[in-house]
Amino acid sequence: MRVAQIGSGTPEIAVLAGVHGDEPCGVRAVERLLEERPTVQRPVKLVVANENALERRVRFVDEDLNRVFPGDPDAETHERRLAHRLVEELEGCLTFSMHSTQSYADPFAIVDGVDETAARLCPQLPVTAMVETENFAEGRLMTEIDTIEVECGQQGSESAAQNANRLMRAFLTAVGVLPGDTVSRDLPVFRLTDVVPKEPADTYEVFVENFTEVEAGAPFAAADGNEQVADESFYPVLMSPYGYRDVFGYAAEKLEVLESPAAAD
Ligand SMILES: [Zn+2]
Numbered sequence: 001m002r003v004a005q006i007g008s009g010t011p012e013i014a015v016l017a018g019v020h021g022d023e024p025c026g027v028r029a030v031e032r033l034l035e036e037r038p039t040v041q042r043p044v045k046l047v048v049a050n051e052n053a054l055e056r057r058v059r060f061v062d063e064d065l066n067r068v069f070p071g072d073p074d075a076e077t078h079e080r081r082l083a084h085r086l087v088e089e090l091e092g093c094l095t096f097s098m099h100s101t102q103s104y105a106d107p108f109a110i111v112d113g114v115d116e117t118a119a120r121l122c123p124q125l126p127v128t129a130m131v132e133t134e135n136f137a138e139g140r141l142m143t144e145i146d147t148i149e150v151e152c153g154q155q156g157s158e159s160a161a162q163n164a165n166r167l168m169r170a171f172l173t174a175v176g177v178l179p180g181d182t183v184s185r186d187l188p189v190f191r192l193t194d195v196v197p198k199e200p201a202d203t204y205e206v207f208v209e210n211f212t213e214v215e216a217g218a219p220f221a222a223a224d225g226n227e228q229v230a231d232e233s234f235y236p237v238l239m240s241p242y243g244y245r246d247v248f249g250y251a252a253e254k255l256e257v258l259e260s261p262a263a264a265d
Helices: 025-036 051-056 078-090 116-124 158-174
Strands: 002-006 013-017 044-048 094-101 108-111 130-132 147-154 187-197 204-206 219-223 226-229 235-237 247-258
Touching (some): 013 078, 025 147, 116 147, 116 247, 130 247, 147 158, 204 247
Parallel strands (some): 013 044, 013 094, 094 147, 108 130
Antiparallel strands (some): 108 147
């Protein structure tokens, strides 16, 4: 774990990158900010989490860091020990955690639930949607630390790195670390309702677009050519053929559209 700070005093804001070692976009954004060392209006902590996994360019060394919070200092696995140290490091900080996916190119935000902070800040980020994990947050950092996660784009892509930089700066502006104004936009909110399992197979396909409604009866994915059909309509989220080992992704319901005050007239 690498920890740095810009500005003096005790930070209440943190930016977190590299929770997953095969998602370098956030690390680049953090490194760029550290090189620039902008003048800040309040201090911010910058943390690069899983350096061991980043060096090896793998999602994790022993197990998925974002499934093992709160962690354990005496655990056998690298990620459980790291989770414990991360919680200590981020305690008291509203944390902006940058990820990337194999499922969707446009940025979106992921929160535990839509509280006042999320409802105020997420419409100021350049994201196309906000996702509430609610019952599917177990083991994630957001169960321990007040966290806004963002998915910045396709893993390893140049556009994900650029998005991470834009997202991080919009967040830091919205919370008053960086000077200036943000742009607000209307933001659709989705809530995860189910995991979408996948059977062991050699090849997987996904036929649907994330955040676009799948109607009941429609085939949405296949394992070795065997189609899976939707029992009822749902919105796919984080769904991809090979992004996760044993699930395609998640099913969600659409809740509401948060209207930005500027766009309300
Ligand atoms: Zn990730």
